[in-house]
Amino acid sequence: xxxxxxxxxxxxxxxxxxxxxxxxxxxxxxxxxxxxxxxxxxxxxxxxxxxxxxxxxxxxxxxxxxxxxxxxxxxxxxxxxxxxxxxxxxxxxxxxxxxxxxxxxxxxxxxxxxxxxxxxxxxxxxxxxxxxxxxxxxxxxxxxxxxxxxxxxxxxxxxxxxxxxxxxxxxxxxxxxxxxxxxxxxxxxxxxxxxxxxxxxxxxxxxxxxxxxxxxxxxxxxxxxxxxxxxxxxxxxxxxxxxxxxxxxxxxxxxxxxxx
Amino acid sequence: xxxxxxxxxxxxxxxxxxxxxxxxxxxxxxxxxxxxxxxxxxxxxxxxxxxxxxxxxxxxxxxxxxxxxxxxxxxxxxxxxxxxxxxxxxxxxxxxxxxxxxxxxxxxxxxxxxxxxxxxxxxxxxxxxxxxxxxxxxxxxxxxxxxxxxxxxxxxxxxxxxxxxxxxxxxxxxxxxxxxxxxxxxxxxxxxxxxxxxxxxxxxxxxxxxxxxxxxxxxxxxxxxxxxxxxxxxxxxxxxxxxxxxxxxxxxxxxxxxxxxxxxxxxxxxxxxxxxxxxxxxxxxxxxxxxxxxxxxxxxxxxxxxxxxxxxxxxxxxxxxxxxxxxxxxxxxxxxxxxxxxxxxxxxxxxxxxxxxxxxxxxxxxxxxxxxxxxxxxxxxxxxxxxxxxxxxxxxxxxxxxxxxxxxxxxxx
Amino acid sequence: xxxxxxxxxxxxxxxxxxxxxxxxxxxxxxxxxxxxxxxxxxxxxxxxxxxxxxxxxxxxxxxxxxxxxxxxxxxxxxxxxxxxxxxxxxxxxxxxxxxxxxxxxxxxxxxxxxxxxxxxxxxxxxxxxxxxxxxxxxxxxxxxxxxxxxxxxxxxxxxxxxxxxxxxxxxxxxxxxxxxxxxxxxxxxxxxxxxxxxxxxxxxxxxxxxxxxxxxxxxxxxxxxxxxxxxxxxxxxxxxxxxxxxxxxxxxxxxxxxxxxx
Numbered sequence: 001x002x003x004x005x006x007x008x009x010x011x012x013x014x015x016x017x018x019x020x021x022x023x024x025x026x027x028x029x030x031x032x033x034x035x036x037x038x039x040x041x042x043x044x045x046x047x048x049x050x051x052x053x054x055x056x057x058x059x060x061x062x063x064x065x066x067x068x069x070x071x072x073x074x075x076x077x078x079x080x081x082x083x084x085x086x087x088x089x090x091x092x093x094x095x096x097x098x099x100x101x102x103x104x105x106x107x108x109x110x111x112x113x114x115x116x117x118x119x120x121x122x123x124x125x126x127x128x129x130x131x132x133x134x135x136x137x138x139x140x141x142x143x144x145x146x147x148x149x150x151x152x153x154x155x156x157x158x159x160x161x162x163x164x165x166x167x168x169x170x171x172x173x174x175x176x177x178x179x180x181x182x183x184x185x186x187x188x189x190x191x192x193x194x195x196x197x198x199x200x201x202x203x204x205x206x207x208x209x210x211x212x213x214x215x216x217x218x219x220x221x222x223x224x225x226x227x228x229x230x231x232x233x234x235x236x237x238x239x240x241x242x243x244x245x246x247x248x249x250x251x252x253x254x255x256x257x258x259x260x
Numbered sequence: 261x262x263x264x265x266x267x268x269x270x271x272x273x274x275x276x277x278x279x280x281x282x283x284x285x286x287x288x289x290x291x292x293x294x295x296x297x298x299x300x301x302x303x304x305x306x307x308x309x310x311x312x313x314x315x316x317x318x319x320x321x322x323x324x325x326x327x328x329x330x331x332x333x334x335x336x337x338x339x340x341x342x343x344x345x346x347x348x349x350x351x352x353x354x355x356x357x358x359x360x361x362x363x364x365x366x367x368x369x370x371x372x373x374x375x376x377x378x379x380x381x382x383x384x385x386x387x388x389x390x391x392x393x394x395x396x397x398x399x400x401x402x403x404x405x406x407x408x409x410x411x412x413x414x415x416x417x418x419x420x421x422x423x424x425x426x427x428x429x430x431x432x433x434x435x436x437x438x439x440x441x442x443x444x445x446x447x448x449x450x451x452x453x454x455x456x457x458x459x460x461x462x463x464x465x466x467x468x469x470x471x472x473x474x475x476x477x478x479x480x481x482x483x484x485x486x487x488x489x490x491x492x493x494x495x496x497x498x499x500x501x502x503x504x505x506x507x508x509x510x511x512x513x514x515x516x517x518x519x520x521x522x523x524x525x526x527x528x529x530x531x532x533x534x535x536x537x538x539x540x541x542x543x544x545x546x547x548x549x550x551x552x553x554x555x556x557x558x559x560x561x562x563x564x565x566x567x568x569x570x571x572x573x574x575x576x577x578x579x580x581x582x583x584x585x586x587x588x589x590x591x592x593x594x595x596x597x598x599x600x601x602x603x604x605x606x607x608x609x610x611x612x613x614x615x616x617x618x619x620x621x622x623x624x625x626x627x628x629x630x631x632x633x634x635x636x637x638x639x640x641x642x643x644x645x646x647x648x649x650x651x652x653x654x655x656x657x658x659x660x661x662x663x664x665x666x667x668x669x670x671x672x673x
Numbered sequence: 674x675x676x677x678x679x680x681x682x683x684x685x686x687x688x689x690x691x692x693x694x695x696x697x698x699x700x701x702x703x704x705x706x707x708x709x710x711x712x713x714x715x716x717x718x719x720x721x722x723x724x725x726x727x728x729x730x731x732x733x734x735x736x737x738x739x740x741x742x743x744x745x746x747x748x749x750x751x752x753x754x755x756x757x758x759x760x761x762x763x764x765x766x767x768x769x770x771x772x773x774x775x776x777x778x779x780x781x782x783x784x785x786x787x788x789x790x791x792x793x794x795x796x797x798x799x800x801x802x803x804x805x806x807x808x809x810x811x812x813x814x815x816x817x818x819x820x821x822x823x824x825x826x827x828x829x830x831x832x833x834x835x836x837x838x839x840x841x842x843x844x845x846x847x848x849x850x851x852x853x854x855x856x857x858x859x860x861x862x863x864x865x866x867x868x869x870x871x872x873x874x875x876x877x878x879x880x881x882x883x884x885x886x887x888x889x890x891x892x893x894x895x896x897x898x899x900x901x902x903x904x905x906x907x908x909x910x911x912x913x914x915x916x917x918x919x920x921x922x923x924x925x926x927x928x929x930x931x932x933x934x935x
Contacts, residue, residue, distance in 0.1 A: 078750035
């Protein structure tokens, strides 16, 4: 499987799209630094971009690579290699390439700015960690969507739909729900609902580093316990990892049953 | 003998301005075994010097104008049921003692040092450990409380006392004290024309500094950290608040500075950093908020209503989750020339002032006010979209809360 | 060597294989023929484990095939469409496949024979269709395996490469290998095939020597024989449609006339 990861990775890092992606983050982060010399402000702006773009790009990449390597996959399937190695290897190759691409694009300007000498290093680390986890989660979802749908237009369409759903619609319904039932105690529900959306989870994870005081203050005991202690951060991280594992095990399940 | 004493007295008058008169030494191997014995002998202007040791003679009642000096921190132990020192005469100085263990009481406000209806006192360089109330001033005038450490162990609000407690006082200086672990660090009730400078008040259950019905006071250069609320100013007028640091006051009802029904105050050059709410103000009029830094607070400023004719000028608002929240009519208030970290306008004429006004209240503020749980959606894409659309065509956010001349650059102080 | 027992496969509503029994035991070249959509590729892919049958069993060397695919080290497979990761170079692709199979490879020899030296450092995305097919052939034929499966090997090949391919195929037969080939070029079948399996709508209609097929429909020319087979008259599968009934033991060289309920 390591070989498959390596080749899938080697194939991707030569892709123009990936350079474009890295370049995009370089330009974005660099521009943010030009506009504002304030590290923490750059981190906040970058956070919005990461929560917005990483899932979308990872989804589309997952779908695209799965479709583009169909024939190549067939070539591999004819080799004496276990099926699961082929698919998990390909997925891990994509996800790792994306994660590294993101890491370089967002990281280099920060390193140049002297982040290691500043107190923002932890905020920055958690930001990068979230971006990496999101890369893994959403490229798995994209790969899975493409694996299930042989129709490419449908696959890409579903990927965009999933993104819209998790990035905006979910929160919209969430907000309406909270407003509608605002007479009831909703703290547990709110945390519960957040857990089911990896984008929200990643956001909370970053929020815990950036805005704790606001959250601490205004909300009730459950939020305080969840958001104010390391329990919240540990839990959010754990569930994010579960989120990454879940679609991967789905990929494995489907790949063992699919015809080519 | 008498003549010699007179001579010494005379010379002392010439050479010192604080200590005059005879020195009476207390302690093991000294002329006096107990403080009380020395004080019985002492006359106005004498100095009673207490050498190191543990003294169990609380309460020590000082009813003559003397100086009571501890050498090498002698300990007055109140054994859990008495007050430490009670001052009943004018012009008394207490310095260099450790006073501890007054015990707690629900019936009386037991104090480490109590100043009763006197004036011209100095309390300095003492350490008060586990006293119910630390230094208790009632009907006191023109005195100084300097460089004391008052360290309590907070239990609950009901059975904690205040670190430094002023009740009907005037012209008091409270300087350089460290107060920790009380109900209110420093408490002013009917205390006027007094000054609170360079103190550190932290980890108190309720407020770091609390004004009730107290006018014409000034506090400056203090640090208020990790209290229920940093400073609460209530029902008071003409309080000047300058150059203080309000830091890390976190919690459900935690504020850096809480203002309630106060008038004509001045709040200048303070730093509010990482508080749940930087300033919470309600029913307070004619307040000047100038040249303050609001950094990384949950809310920088929260105006709860019935606030008129206040000025918010030349403040820095940087890295706050919410810069401003306001309930009620804000029309008579002035918000100008502040620097807003979130300002995204431009300055084409290069005069350092943004060309489009900044509106610090965002739509999401309203949503959170209605349903606090929605705060979990903060900084989500949805919320950014909502805020943006509200910014483009404001419907819910009040037009009068707006800085028409936002500064383009952070004020460096 | 390879035994297919009553293989059924549907893609959705479409039944692609409807009870196929086949055995490949003896060395030689078998041409799997049939019109488009008759199930040729599906049949070959199910041997490789790429298509998983709904019913039936496939044994390779006496063992049922599995998902781990170790048995595939004895098979070389040429897929119908040669598309590779576009950003890889030819050399890397070959090295990669070699790294997956720790078997001795004759890639250098084949690269020379197909004249691919000049494109070794090109990215696969920049190659023409014919060149890609050559790369495809190199990847397939570089191992000495007892079974070789070629799905439309001639697609896009120039005449020189075609001659080369034929030589290689004949060589393989002489080496005692089992070859399964699908193609639309009947002259190739006539020239090479020792056995013809004719598939239509997922069932086997003929399994025997090319000459026997020609005799059966009374046509001297294989192409016409096939056309004749398709056009009616002789259309009867040699195996029953009903999956529950026992498969009829197939006898090489005979078109069995089954008692069929259509």
